[in-house]
Amino acid sequence: MNHPPSAHLWPDNVRNDEGTWSMAGLTFAELAERFDTPSFLLDVAALRRRARRYREVFQGAFEAAGAHVQVYYASKAFSSTAVLRWVHAEGLRVDVASHGELLTAVRAGVPGPDIGLHGNNKSDAEIALALDHGIGRIIVDSLPEIDQVAELARIRGVRAPVLVRVTTGVHAGGHDFIATAHEDQKFGLSLASGAAAQALELIEANPHLELRGLHSHIGSQILDPEGFAAAAGALFTLRADLAADGGPVLPEVDLGGGLGIAYLPGDQEPNLEHIAARVADAVLAASEKDQLPLPELSFEPGRAVIGPAMCTLYRVGTVKPVALDDGGQRLYVSVDGGMSDNLRTALYGAAYHADLVSRHSTAEPLAARVVGMHCESGDVVVRDVRLPADITAGDLLAVPATGAYGRSMASNYNLVARPPVVAVADGGAREIVRRESIEDVLALDVG
Amino acid sequence: MNHPPSAHLWPDNVRNDEGTWSMAGLTFAELAERFDTPSFLLDVAALRRRARRYREVFQGAFEAAGAHVQVYYASKAFSSTAVLRWVHAEGLRVDVASHGELLTAVRAGVPGPDIGLHGNNKSDAEIALALDHGIGRIIVDSLPEIDQVAELARIRGVRAPVLVRVTTGVHAGGHDFIATAHEDQKFGLSLASGAAAQALELIEANPHLELRGLHSHIGSQILDPEGFAAAAGALFTLRADLAADGGPVLPEVDLGGGLGIAYLPGDQEPNLEHIAARVADAVLAASEKDQLPLPELSFEPGRAVIGPAMCTLYRVGTVKPVALDDGGQRLYVSVDGGMSDNLRTALYGAAYHADLVSRHSTAEPLAARVVGMHCESGDVVVRDVRLPADITAGDLLAVPATGAYGRSMASNYNLVARPPVVAVADGGAREIVRRESIEDVLALDVG
Numbered sequence: 001m002n003h004p005p006s007a008h009l010w011p012d013n014v015r016n017d018e019g020t021w022s023m024a025g026l027t028f029a030e031l032a033e034r035f036d037t038p039s040f041l042l043d044v045a046a047l048r049r050r051a052r053r054y055r056e057v058f059q060g061a062f063e064a065a066g067a068h069v070q071v072y073y074a075s076k077a078f079s080s081t082a083v084l085r086w087v088h089a090e091g092l093r094v095d096v097a098s099h100g101e102l103l104t105a106v107r108a109g110v111p112g113p114d115i116g117l118h119g120n121n122k123s124d125a126e127i128a129l130a131l132d133h134g135i136g137r138i139i140v141d142s143l144p145e146i147d148q149v150a151e152l153a154r155i156r157g158v159r160a161p162v163l164v165r166v167t168t169g170v171h172a173g174g175h176d177f178i179a180t181a182h183e184d185q186k187f188g189l190s191l192a193s194g195a196a197a198q199a200l201e202l203i204e205a206n207p208h209l210e211l212r213g214l215h216s217h218i219g220s221q222i223l224d225p226e227g228f229a230a231a232a233g234a235l236f237t238l239r240a241d242l243a244a245d246g247g248p249v250l251p252e253v254d255l256g257g258g259l260g261i262a263y264l265p266g267d268q269e270p271n272l273e274h275i276a277a278r279v280a281d282a283v284l285a286a287s288e289k290d291q292l293p294l295p296e297l298s299f300e301p302g303r304a305v306i307g308p309a310m311c312t313l314y315r316v317g318t319v320k321p322v323a324l325d326d327g328g329q330r331l332y333v334s335v336d337g338g339m340s341d342n343l344r345t346a347l348y349g350a351a352y353h354a355d356l357v358s359r360h361s362t363a364e365p366l367a368a369r370v371v372g373m374h375c376e377s378g379d380v381v382v383r384d385v386r387l388p389a390d391i392t393a394g395d396l397l398a399v400p401a402t403g404a405y406g407r408s409m410a411s412n413y414n415l416v417a418r419p420p421v422v423a424v425a426d427g428g429a430r431e432i433v434r435r436e437s438i439e440d441v442l443a444l445d446v447g
Numbered sequence: 448m449n450h451p452p453s454a455h456l457w458p459d460n461v462r463n464d465e466g467t468w469s470m471a472g473l474t475f476a477e478l479a480e481r482f483d484t485p486s487f488l489l490d491v492a493a494l495r496r497r498a499r500r501y502r503e504v505f506q507g508a509f510e511a512a513g514a515h516v517q518v519y520y521a522s523k524a525f526s527s528t529a530v531l532r533w534v535h536a537e538g539l540r541v542d543v544a545s546h547g548e549l550l551t552a553v554r555a556g557v558p559g560p561d562i563g564l565h566g567n568n569k570s571d572a573e574i575a576l577a578l579d580h581g582i583g584r585i586i587v588d589s590l591p592e593i594d595q596v597a598e599l600a601r602i603r604g605v606r607a608p609v610l611v612r613v614t615t616g617v618h619a620g621g622h623d624f625i626a627t628a629h630e631d632q633k634f635g636l637s638l639a640s641g642a643a644a645q646a647l648e649l650i651e652a653n654p655h656l657e658l659r660g661l662h663s664h665i666g667s668q669i670l671d672p673e674g675f676a677a678a679a680g681a682l683f684t685l686r687a688d689l690a691a692d693g694g695p696v697l698p699e700v701d702l703g704g705g706l707g708i709a710y711l712p713g714d715q716e717p718n719l720e721h722i723a724a725r726v727a728d729a730v731l732a733a734s735e736k737d738q739l740p741l742p743e744l745s746f747e748p749g750r751a752v753i754g755p756a757m758c759t760l761y762r763v764g765t766v767k768p769v770a771l772d773d774g775g776q777r778l779y780v781s782v783d784g785g786m787s788d789n790l791r792t793a794l795y796g797a798a799y800h801a802d803l804v805s806r807h808s809t810a811e812p813l814a815a816r817v818v819g820m821h822c823e824s825g826d827v828v829v830r831d832v833r834l835p836a837d838i839t840a841g842d843l844l845a846v847p848a849t850g851a852y853g854r855s856m857a858s859n860y861n862l863v864a865r866p867p868v869v870a871v872a873d874g875g876a877r878e879i880v881r882r883e884s885i886e887d888v889l890a891l892d893v894g
Contacts, residue, residue, distance in 0.1 A: 445529075
């Protein structure tokens, strides 16, 4: 059993036996035959291992200090009932940010106490459903939301458990972070302006709300722990100040998500043990300073759990060599999907990798660009990759690390039907999100 | 009847009577009540007038020279059976770029000869359906596609009418254009490399193909005609060279689309008569030089026809003042949609305008940002706009010029259901694309 080149980009159970690529015992060619292309292929064991690992590493880092740690799976990266069942079975709780995501968690059988509700503009219907399902926490994002949640709780005769989303001024992404006083963004209540403190006071005074703790989220695709450490320091100071002013000792602190993954052969996965240990150090130092009992801590990886557990399988169509003004040449390799199933390349300028997965080629690797079939020149899947010179129509091409924000941001642009998510495990495979038919797409057109 | 401020951004039949905004006689409040929010509102008369105007202005500019002109509506901007029926009734033909768009044109009753098929990676199924429907033209985009179309035509015993998409090296957008030898993009056959000439030769020699002419597309959101003039010069030179070498005199030249629209109060609509006249001058000058009969000409506006005929109606939720590091303040106004129904702000950094449309406010206008309800800080609908200081939850807000690439690029991100397109005309309104239900969205989740 041979691992593919750049094995760290591919789901755990992908193998490359002399050009015959497979996932969990099924060749990509068989999968293409059974499920057609494009398809998202989910390595179920890889997903479960990653979920377990994130929980174990974060719990392990705080074990000596006796702190409880919860890891929440961020639904926005990708959500389906099967995926939520699997990550919940591995001990993760679930974050949702909309009515549809909450319904999916409910239908997956995730108990209310294991769900958190996010959002900068929650509707009454979302909050009502959350309370009726006995949700574990609502992350309050603005001052008006305090009354909104309280009123819906009052009607139901319950106390709504809430966290306050605090904007600490810390922004992180990649290997760096910045800290500003104010945050020019839609989320959260500002620490610097006093809005966060005001929210804590209002919640504490409201009999229909149960103030559980503080929340912060500092960014995405984070590879370095220093931003988390800085945000933790700010939240623990706020918690200590509240207690010192005669307020409660808040039992929960959530440090959010945003951990990065590897997309390119030269990328490394972030060192999870290192990040968890550094965050634990910062939390324990802050906690030692304020002399309060440690809160329950939580983290919210989404992309890092699901992203590397999936890849996208495409069939190659038109291959076109294009001469460049510098005398070079680029191979434009068209596939049967595009920005409708992977928006990140166009939206964020994100970089991806791709490999020929249906045969072994000894042809020279050429500079190539994988493009979609949409009527738009920005419809690029992989901007820069080397592919064999003999790649041709009918070949299968796979793109790794597409589990997060691939299917979840998919569209019907050009009235194209969206791909399925195929779960592969132990030599078996089935659709967990079925392929959309063109009739599904056109059914909304009522003339 | 009072026109709204910045009336040129809104559909023709939008009125503002002391804060009560309406479209074609129905108030935005009534429309919100009947169809809920968010909704795309289409002013049918405005759409039809714009379609008619684009046809008449381009036909008029070439009338004295006796040239026939066809205007094709580009489905990718927005496509539904009702919209295609209306633009076809106004004398436009229809461009499609996928199986779903072609099916929509067929179901709208657009005759095959009035349809053109685009695409850099056409599937056999798309081409077969096009030929079976007696399509007017297939715009060939690569050398391998020549054999692909020819084989499908041979099987059917028909001759497929084809144009060759030529990359001339001219790129345009806004008020400028550039010209390079080669084009580093997925579309078309290069003039400079000789690929375009090779394609013409192959098609001419193939008994299953009927070579109809040349096509070029130079960009999008174009406000200045010089790029069209430059591309026309290049295509006419190619056409004259072909004839001089003993080849046929090609009967068609398509100069593509990409005409811009106004998005902001300070933007002007491009001067259509001026653009058409300048393009006509360039075409007639080229034609005079080569001493050949004028070809039939065609143009392909999409955005320019549908974009300004629609606006999006949202309901305001959370309003949050955010302090900025420079001492200023920004009002974050959340609405019940976001990047799932208007991706262009996040995808292209596109700028939009917004107005309070449910009441008259005399409150001071403040610097504001209209944001969506998605769990993503980049989820912005309108980056910079001034809105009354008293804007509050429950108010209705409308964003103009959202007809193109709004609903067509919409997604279910965060498992949010997509808005309907409501056609409004003569005091009546109905959904032409119905609102998606959350059950529609979750129906694809098969567990």
